[in-house]
Amino acid sequence: MAAAGEPHGSLYDTIIVGAGIQGSFTAYHLAKRGKETLLLEQFPLPHSRGSSHGQSRIIRSAYPQEHYARMMAESYRLWERLEAEAGTQLYRQTGLLVLGPSADPEFQSCCRTLAQHRVPGQLFTSESLCRCFPGIRPYCGEVAVLDHTAGVLYADRALRAVQDGFRRCGGALRDGEKVTGITPGVVVTVTTSGGVYRAKTLVITAGPWANKLLAPLGLQLPLQTLRINVCYWQEKVPGAYGVSAHFPCLLAIRANQASHHIYGLPSNEYPGLVKICYHSGSPADPEERDRLPEASALPDIQILCDFVSKYLPGLGPQPALVEHCMYTVRSGWAGAPEFPSPGWPTPMGTPGPHCLAGAKTRTQSALSHQLAPILFLGHSEPRNSHPGQAMSPWCPLTLPVLALYPSPTWGYFQTCGALSS
Numbered sequence: 287m288a289a290a291g292e293p294h295g296s297l298y299d300t301i302i303v304g305a306g307i308q309g310s311f312t313a314y315h316l317a318k319r320g321k322e323t324l325l326l327e328q329f330p331l332p333h334s335r336g337s338s339h340g341q342s343r344i345i346r347s348a349y350p351q352e353h354y355a356r357m358m359a360e361s362y363r364l365w366e367r368l369e370a371e372a373g374t375q376l377y378r379q380t381g382l383l384v385l386g387p388s389a390d391p392e393f394q395s396c397c398r399t400l401a402q403h404r405v406p407g408q409l410f411t412s413e414s415l416c417r418c419f420p421g422i423r424p425y426c427g428e429v430a431v432l433d434h435t436a437g438v439l440y441a442d443r444a445l446r447a448v449q450d451g452f453r454r455c456g457g458a459l460r461d462g463e464k465v466t467g468i469t470p471g472v473v474v475t476v477t478t479s480g481g482v483y484r485a486k487t488l489v490i491t492a493g494p495w496a497n498k499l500l501a502p503l504g505l506q507l508p509l510q511t512l513r514i515n516v517c518y519w520q521e522k523v524p525g526a527y528g529v530s531a532h533f534p535c536l537l538a539i540r541a542n543q544a545s546h547h548i549y550g551l552p553s554n555e556y557p558g559l560v561k562i563c564y565h566s567g568s569p570a571d572p573e574e575r576d577r578l579p580e581a582s583a584l585p586d587i588q589i590l591c592d593f594v595s596k597y598l599p600g601l602g603p604q605p606a607l608v609e610h611c612m613y614t615v616r617s618g619w620a621g622a623p624e625f626p627s628p629g630w631p632t633p634m635g636t637p638g639p640h641c642l643a644g645a646k647t648r649t650q651s652a653l654s655h656q657l658a659p660i661l662f663l664g665h666s667e668p669r670n671s672h673p674g675q676a677m678s679p680w681c682p683l684t685l686p687v688l689a690l691y692p693s694p695t696w697g698y699f700q701t702c703g704a705l706s707s
């Protein structure tokens with residue numbers, strides 16, 4: 287290690303800030319392609335302060351957006367390859383039921399993307415749904431489509447496998463080192479609580495801390511950070527909603543008139559407990575996530591209690607366990623303009639029209655995707671564009687390229703291709 291204030295000797299190809307799943311996967315793929323890569327994480331690993339902790343995540347092809355569905359075949363291949371390398375199970379196929387009103391445009395889009403990408407699927411009427419899945423009671427006559435290929439990713443295990451793989455490929459991971467300064471230039475200089483490092487390219491995958499990190503650069507992204515209640519519900523008959531009983535993951539669209547999706551995973555991670563969550567939360571600073579929310583906070587737990595008692599009668603009516611996690615979403619959430627809007631990111635202090643809520647250019651359902659903001663600062667021109675990825679022509683300060691990728695989180699990691707050439 288160099289003396290405090292002195293740059294570390296190596297010039298890295300890439301420094302990545304943030305060892306959540308996005309940063310770790312990006313780092314792993316860069317190192318695998320022989321790039322000198324440094325991954326910096328502010329907290330000692332593992333930690334539960336960001337968005338990537340916890341035992342499980344859903345992976346699915348049943349997206350209303352075609353471009354997400356298109357990424358999934360490669361995503362499954364990448365996870366399968368990593369499973370083989372790590373010698374451990376990271377994915378369990380359970381299927382995912384999308385439950386919704388038959389005429390709902392989002393429900394119909396999910397059916398369409400499954401068919402378009404030849405994903406094995408199955409349609410259920412209310413009656414056939416009750417017959418095949420007696421634990422589910424479609425309360426308002428909803429129908430369902432089953433994405434057979436979907437399932438559960440073992441999140442903590444997957445994150446560890448990615449970070450171990452990164453180290454095996456020669457990557458350097460420094461945890462417990464908070465990035466406190468970024469000096470742009472042909473060579474980017476990164477100052478942390480433990481040292482000073484230089485690289486040709488910087489990738490920022492700081493999740494809910496993205497804007498805190500960017501503020502000194504005069505950059506702010508239109509992001510909102512939300513505190514999410516992760517609720518677990520007790521099975522009345524142990525195992526009835528479990529993976530062994532072939533209970534699938536669940537995504538309920540507009541169930542009981544809820545504004546956001548409600549999603550669920552079969553009992554597995556905690557015996558006898560089923561994870562059912564609301565796809566939104568209350569605005570919160572990631573540093574104060576566990577401070578009690580204000581009285582005006584989203585009544586998500588009440589919405590979930592209502593849903594569970596009506597649709598999943600084999601579960602207890604109140605959550606047995608509540609954990610917390612952060613979402614980072616586009617600011618405005620319901621009603622924000624198309625992502626990204628022309629001209630953003632915006633220099634601080636001059637919020638552009640993109641920050642205004644109310645421009646209904648996207649459906650609420652589309653907005654329910656959590657963003658995993660990734661910024662590239664460097665010379666490489668990201669390649670392999672796809673419609674879900676946005677590149678800003680706007681160049682901050684002296685940095686030659688800035689690009690931001692919205693990403694379906696645990697689904698796919700576009701970044702490796704972008705920087706590896």
Ligand SMILES: Cc1cc2nc3c(=O)[nH]c(=O)nc-3n(C[C@H](O)[C@H](O)[C@H](O)COP(=O)(O)OP(=O)(O)OC[C@H]3O[C@@H](n4cnc5c(N)ncnc54)[C@H](O)[C@@H]3O)c2cc1C
Pocket residue numbers: 303304305306307308309326327328329335336337338339342343344345463464465466491492493494495496499514516563611612613656657658659694695696697
């Ligand atoms: C409850 C919940 C359920 C979810 N379910 C699903 C699901 O079923 N399917 C799905 O695909 N997605 C799901 N998601 C979304 C997905 O988990 C996230 O989008 C993803 O984990 C985001 O990863 P990230 O790496 O961008 O952010 P994070 O995991 O937050 O990582 C950012 C990292 O950057 C570090 N950092 C920040 N600032 C600094 C700094 N100054 N210096 C050094 N390090 C820094 C942080 O400490 C953190 O470790 C869910 C999320 C939550 C919260």
